[in-house]
Amino acid sequence: MKHLFPFCAIALMVSACNGQNTVQAPQIEKKQQTTEVNQAAINVNFDEARFRADIKTLSSDEFEGRAPTTHGEKLTLDYLTKQFTDMGLIGANQGSFLQAVPMVTYTPSEQQNITLAGLPLQYRHDIVLSSRHANEQINIENAPLVFVGYGINAPEYQWNDYSDLDMQGKIAVILINDPGFAHPEGSQFNGLAMTYYGRWSYKFEEASRQGALGAIIIHDTKPASYPWSVVENSWTGPQQDLVLNTDEAKNRIQVEGWMTLTAATQLFTKAGFSLPTLMERAADQAVNVDLAQTASIQFTNKAQYADSYNVVATLKGSTQADEQLLFTAHWDHIGKDDTKEGDQIYNGALDNASGTAGIMEIARQFAAQAQQGNGLKRSVTFIATTGEEQGLLGSRYYAANPIYPLDKTVAVFNLDSTNIYGKTKDYTIVGKGQSELENYLADAAKQQNREVKSERNPASGGFFRSDHFSFAKYGVPAVFAGGGSEPLDDATAAYKTEMEKTMKGCYHNVCDHYHESWDLSGALQDLGVYYQAAKTLGNNQDWPGYLVGSEFHHLRPAK
Ligand SMILES: [Zn+2]
Structure with a gap:
């Protein structure tokens, strides 16, 4: 797995x-x-x-290491259910302790033809790409590449890397982490502490909201906090995810992935830009740059479906x-x-x-x-x-x-x-x-x-x-x-x-x-x-909330 x-x-x-x-x-x-x-x-x-x-x-x-949808899961569910039953807890799902979680396993092909700005890139070595669109032949020809800094749209920081952009049919090239990483002492984006805007999952979600065709994150060991090998291991071979509903599937970018800093440097040089200079600028202000280069990407993406389960017990x-x-x-x-x-x-x-x-x-x-x-x-x-x-x-x-x-x-x-x-x-x-x-x-x-x-x-x-x-x-x-x-x-x-x-x-x-x-x-x-x-x-009437400065404050504010 x-x-x-x-x-x-x-x-x-x-x-x-x-x-x-x-x-x-x-x-x-x-x-x-x-x-x-x-x-x-x-x-x-x-x-x-x-x-x-x-x-x-x-x-x-x-x-067997308790992987979802395996025999190990079955043993685990039985064990947990028995324990919670013995304690006298009740199954939360209309009496059942199990909540089915529909999962899909995507397997991108090892054969990937990827060309960025005319440079053929080597799958795994330079770049990893996957897709949350099922059973599809991904076939992208000459999609424009746009550098969008950290790829952040954060009204509370008056920051929008996508301002005045139409991302339709384009691929976003994005830095990992957030501008606070470059300004540890500053108050923007919480300084050194990563905000959610810094996570890769946010980058792909935002690129999807912007209507982009795809998004590629530039890997950099320090701001990512893990080396390329982790990216390579995690984003190749079978990858499990939740089954997207129709709307989510419709709005999701077609390809998502990472490229190495070395590959990105080559791409930016080819496009006539200095990546280090753009990185500095992106940390100081919202930025986007049309790289005037395109990407062509071909691979297949197989999907297999199976349910796994949460165990939910209530007192x-x-x-x-x-x-x-x-x-x-x-x-x-x-x-x-x-x-x-x-x-x-x-x-x-x-x-x-x-x-x-x-x-x-x-x-x-x-x-x-x-x-x-x-x-x-x-x-x-x-x-x-x-x-x-x-x-x-x-x-x-x-x-x-x-x-x-x-x-x-x-x-x-x-x-x-x-x-x-x-x-x-x-x-x-x-x-x-x-x-x-x-x-x-x-x-x-x-x-x-x-x-x-x-x-x-x-x-x-x-x-x-x-x-x-x-x-x-x-x-x-x-x-x-x-x-x-x-x-x-x-x-x-x-x-x-x-x-x-x-x-x-x-x-x-x-x-x-x-x-x-x-x-x-x-x-x-x-x-x-x-x-x-x-x-x-559990014995009072309090409803704690998120503090000012938290990215979740607006959802349930502290009093
Ligand atoms: Zn854990």
Whole structure:
């Protein structure tokens, strides 16, 4: 199964995994006692053995790496359904725990004839192209190429790279990231922190809205935050996506892809422009330039259809049952690769058997409380999503086809790869500064004496890389948080250094399997924060909103 590396828990992984450089004997007081008191304050009895057992089962070889639409999916759905049933939760989809997510797998041909500005480009080496139009022979002859800077239309920044352009029949050539990347200290586009305008998915969506025929992003390792090899792996071979509805299909650009910086430099030189000069200009002001060159592109695009499933389980609230708090964690991972020598199974223990086990453990706590008559006023729904690795597919589908109306959905708490590096003194909120929902996390983290921080590399756009984002796009306050960079004490720091060595290179690799030696106390600490935050919000009347400066503010503004 192909997978889109740019998705997933990369942000948390980075904050957890790049810690080596900074772990150096800080002055550490013995905090052991305080921690126990503080955990007691949160008053929750997570069962570590049970949490461990769920991770172990879901990431076992038997589950074959949990790829959507495989036998591994069937086992996963059965397991999750049984767990939620045993807890006493109800199936949210008219009694069923399953929500079908229609998926399509597109396979572009390896034979692609691509000529830009008269330069023949080599598929994979210089350029990758795919299409979301099914079973089509893509045949583009001499389509004009237009450079549109960062390809952004953002009224709130008075910025429109497409102004006065008619993109009909043309192909947009676009820079990755946003103008803030070039002006880290500026306020435009949030400085170094990536806004949604910087994500590749936005670029293709906007080019489609502009009526373009196609869009090609210029890859650049720093602003993209990953090398060309990741682009090549992700955008070639079979690629899963949601089935587009008729309107979406009609309005979608015909070809979408990336080219290397080297290929782009050649193209711009041929057209008589300096790419570095245009890049500088594009960071300072909205810009578009007719390159007076054309593109010709031929390849075939095969489509195959199959359903996958989200698992959706609800614990009904007592007095405000129509108002929902959602917990999300993707159950899927990237399956197995029979062509590999040795270990062929991507077990996805950390990513994301751990998060799936995490929402189940939180569900068990709320269910137990409800059985004792201490249930929440609002309802809580747990969604184990499918297809996250392929582009947040399950959560995107749920958000577009919600079982409970989104305007009655108060908040989303997402778990994607829990902390396996032990307890921390701090607490990471990815994309910190988005919504008032973060206040609930901050209060809960404070009860554990933990300092709240942003992730280490906000320029990589971590906020847009896991399932919570599918809900943010509709204005539902959503958070992705957990872990931290400062180990609680010397022993934890030493353990972390060792475990980071063990897990090095295992992100989206076959060695992401379960280890009996994992210290899950940090994960339980984090589950406690989510649990406490949801408990408070589940018993009040508050509707948190997005803060001024968030790209989602206008959808559900903070008061
Ligand atoms: Zn993940």
